[in-house]
Amino acid sequence: MADPTAPYPDRSAVEEAFAAHVNRGKVDAYRALGLELVMGERDGIRFRDAYDGTWYVNCHCNGGVFNLGHRHPAVVAAVRDALEALDVGNHHLVSGWRARLAERLSATTGGVLPGVVFGVGGGEAIDLAIKVARAHTGRAGVVSVTGGYHGHTGLALAAGDPAYRDPFGPNPPGFTQVVFDDLDAMAAAVDERTAVVLVEPIPATLGMPIPSPGYLAGLRTLCDERGALLAFDEVQTGLGRTGTVWYHVQEGVTPDLLVTGKGLSGGVYPITATLMTAELHRFFDDHPFVHVSTFGGAELGCVAGLATLDVVEAPGFLDRVVELGERFESELADMPFQLRRRGMFMGLAFDDPAGGMTATQALVSAGVFAIFANNDPSVLQFLPPLTIADDEVDDLIATLRRVLGS
Numbered sequence: 001m002a003d004p005t006a007p008y009p010d011r012s013a014v015e016e017a018f019a020a021h022v023n024r025g026k027v028d029a030y031r032a033l034g035l036e037l038v039m040g041e042r043d044g045i046r047f048r049d050a051y052d053g054t055w056y057v058n059c060h061c062n063g064g065v066f067n068l069g070h071r072h073p074a075v076v077a078a079v080r081d082a083l084e085a086l087d088v089g090n091h092h093l094v095s096g097w098r099a100r101l102a103e104r105l106s107a108t109t110g111g112v113l114p115g116v117v118f119g120v121g122g123g124e125a126i127d128l129a130i131k132v133a134r135a136h137t138g139r140a141g142v143v144s145v146t147g148g149y150h151g152h153t154g155l156a157l158a159a160g161d162p163a164y165r166d167p168f169g170p171n172p173p174g175f176t177q178v179v180f181d182d183l184d185a186m187a188a189a190v191d192e193r194t195a196v197v198l199v200e201p202i203p204a205t206l207g208m209p210i211p212s213p214g215y216l217a218g219l220r221t222l223c224d225e226r227g228a229l230l231a232f233d234e235v236q237t238g239l240g241r242t243g244t245v246w247y248h249v250q251e252g253v254t255p256d257l258l259v260t261g262k263g264l265s266g267g268v269y270p271i272t273a274t275l276m277t278a279e280l281h282r283f284f285d286d287h288p289f290v291h292v293s294t295f296g297g298a299e300l301g302c303v304a305g306l307a308t309l310d311v312v313e314a315p316g317f318l319d320r321v322v323e324l325g326e327r328f329e330s331e332l333a334d335m336p337f338q339l340r341r342r343g344m345f346m347g348l349a350f351d352d353p354a355g356g357m358t359a360t361q362a363l364v365s366a367g368v369f370a371i372f373a374n375n376d377p378s379v380l381q382f383l384p385p386l387t388i389a390d391d392e393v394d395d396l397i398a399t400l401r402r403v404l405g406s
């Protein structure tokens with residue numbers, strides 16, 4: 001069996017090799033924070049440090065990559081089986097696996113967003129959403145939210161926070177950011193030059209602020225009035241995390257474009273997708289080879305995505321997410337933080353501006369891995385695997401109460 005630690009005998013050896021060839025700053029930063037973890041064995045809701053053997057409950061879940069926990073048996077079995085016959089496939093050709101996953105994704109929207117373009121990463125899928133919006137409207141403007149995060153690629157990066165893009169030269173023209181949950185600010189920014197309004201319905205990196213009632217519907221109205229398209233980035237909020245397959249249905253708002261990633265991989269094989277209306281999708285009728293991605297929609301990834309959807313759409317799965325979310329809320333009600341929550345998409349908001357960071361360290365010491373929101377360190381992002389069992393919830397809540405209780 002593959003040993004994830006090989007060939008390094010100890011933590012300092014792997015850290016040195018990582019620092020020399022991958023990213024020294026990352027090693028230094030985690031040392032300074034006392035978060036020197038090397039992922040070793042992983043199983044269900046937990047992973048183990050490769051060197052000291054400590055098990056951690058994964059409540060970071062890579063923003064949803066591990067929504068189904070680590071190595072979910074159904075996903076692993078499907079991909080293992082597929083490896084007997086499949087590989088990445090050829091993106092130039094027609095593929096039954098891509099077609100089948102696209103059909104299933106379309107069905108999750110009730111067929112409202114039937115067009116699907118696959119990618120490898122979320123940034124790439126966001127880029128495509130912006131490209132299609134620009135091509136369709138003939139406009140260049142992209143309005144997004146200050147402190148949001150949409151990925152590290154060109155257009156996604158341009159729509160994100162300056163901290164991630166400033167070192168890389170001037171931003172391309174056409175990108176504007178406004179404060180989240182402020183319809184007046186959005187109304188002032190969206191005009192006849194706007195191709196698309198791009199938002200995470202609940203921005204994760206910004207600390208999971210829950211939109212005010214009517215905010216997302218207000219965006220829809222504004223876009224309709226001004227001829228702009230509406231794109232939701234559900235890379236983190238999607239695929240069951242909030243108790244419905246997509247969060248936007250809880251708000252009764254349908255976007256023109258929808259981006260998914262992370263969890264679609266089942267944590268096993270990378271795959272992302274941009275869903276769009278039939279009208280937008282028609283662009284590819286005339287431009288079938290204009291957007292190509294060698295590994296986008298790799299057939300092994302499609303298998304992982306199909307297995308993931310099977311789990312998420314199985315009877316009772318989403319009901320349980322709803323029930324567990326409510327349980328976390330009621331059992332943590334008296335804790336010294338505000339719980340920002342939809343389903344099991346949770347942020348623990350502390351009064352202390354560094355409260356999320358302090359909680360990160362305290363919880364890691366107690367065997368719970370969760371990380372503060374990068375653009376608001378007062379908030380701890382808290383994303384337990386959706387597959388967590390009742391007794392594991394008991395233990396997790398007890399740990400939170402012991403470690404974070406005042």
Ligand SMILES: Cc1ncc(COP(=O)(O)O)c(C=O)c1O
Binds near residue numbers: 120121126149234236
């Ligand atoms: C909301 C959101 N959108 C897009 C992305 C980009 O995804 P990727 O890292 O796969 O490019 C991320 C990644 O963290 C994200 O959280």
